[in-house]
Amino acid sequence: MxxxxxxxxxxxxxxxxxxxxxxxxxxxxxxxxxxxxxxxxxxxxxxxxxxxxxxxxxxxxxxxxxxxxxxxxxxxxxxxxEKNQKIFDKRVELYKNFLEQTMAIIDDDVLEDHERKNLMVIEKDILMIASPETYAAWYDVYRYILKLPRTVEEMNKLRDNPNDEKEHSNRVQKIAELTTYFVNQCRKDLQIEQIKSSLMKEINEENKLEIKKHLFTGGADVTKNN
The missing domain is CATH 1.20.120 (Four Helix Bundle (Hemerythrin (Met), subunit A))
Incomplete structure (x- = not known):
């Protein structure tokens, strides 16, 4: 044997x-x-x-x-x-699934219960087939996502405290930044040429500006007004 x-x-x-x-x-x-x-x-x-x-x-x-x-x-x-092709296809599917989940979470800045459960499943999938470096990049994002408010009510309460509001804003910006680095690490995992550090920095700066511009104007605010 x-x-x-x-x-x-x-x-x-x-x-x-x-x-x-x-x-x-x-x-x-x-x-x-x-x-x-x-x-x-x-x-x-x-x-x-x-x-x-x-x-x-x-x-x-x-x-x-x-x-x-x-x-x-x-x-x-x-x-x-054949094995490498299957791993490649699985990684592409998994990484796309994670990014879709992350974008949905960042869109309303709330980590709902079903989203948290889905991320827990994805976390184990990434642990199983991703390279150690990619898993480390993912886990950095995962840790910050888990700190997001769990309900719309919690999200709206952050507005009452400037310090909490600033901390939440920084957290969302950090999630966006770490997600960009995770995507770049995914490219390496998939043997695709990585994005240059200078361009990565530029992307992150633009993301921060967009987040500051639209934070607290999404689903949480609309829900409260309704």
């Missing part, structure tokens, strides 16, 4: 190649070299026929071995490619 696991592990492909070359050398090169050492009785009339038969047999064995090794390598590469 351990040999089977080792053989089909894509991380050991280079050792599989060495092993395959080793087999080909001993089952192909060595027999052919020994064939040159065989000397038949000069008077034996079937000597040439036997030599040709042996050469044909050895050639057939060599072709079979080479074909087998190539098929095995092809299967290993194919399995690795």
């Amino acid at each position: 351990k040999l089977r696991k080792w053989w089909y592990d894509a991380k050991t492909t280079k050792w599989q190649i060495v092993f395959g070359v080793f087999i080909i050398f001993f089952l192909f090169v060595v027999p052919f070299s020994l064939l040159d050492q065989i000397e038949w009785d000069p008077d034996w009339k079937h000597a040439n026929f036997v030599d040709s038969i042996l050469a044909t047999m050895l050639g057939g064995v060599a072709v079979a071995i080479i074909t087998g090794v190539l098929i095995i390598f092809q299967n290993v590469v194919g399995m690795d490619r």
Whole structure:
């Protein structure tokens, strides 16, 4: 079982190649070299026929071995490619789902109960398939999201205290900033060229201005007026 696991592990492909070359050398090169050492009785009339038969047999064995090794390598590469494609598709779906959830939360600045539960599920999914760096970037966002008000009433109460209002504004801005860094880390995970730091900084500054402009003018304010 351990040999089977080792053989089909894509991380050991280079050792599989060495092993395959080793087999080909001993089952192909060595027999052919020994064939040159065989000397038949000069008077034996079937000597040439036997030599040709042996050469044909050895050639057939060599072709079979080479074909087998190539098929095995092809299967290993194919399995690795299929696994990577599935992981890629799952990551894209998961990251898009998270971003949609985050944008919905930031839109009204309230972390409702069903949103919190959805984020808990996403957190475990990201922990399962994301790289350590991407999970760390996600968790930074997650920690700040959990500090958001849980109801519209809590959100409206923040207006009564300037310090609470400022703290909430900073928190929402931080979520937007960390989400941008998370997206960039997702690009790295998906092997897409990352956004330059200078552009990231510019994006974050623009996001902060938009948040300051529209904070407390969304769903919470409308609900209160109704």
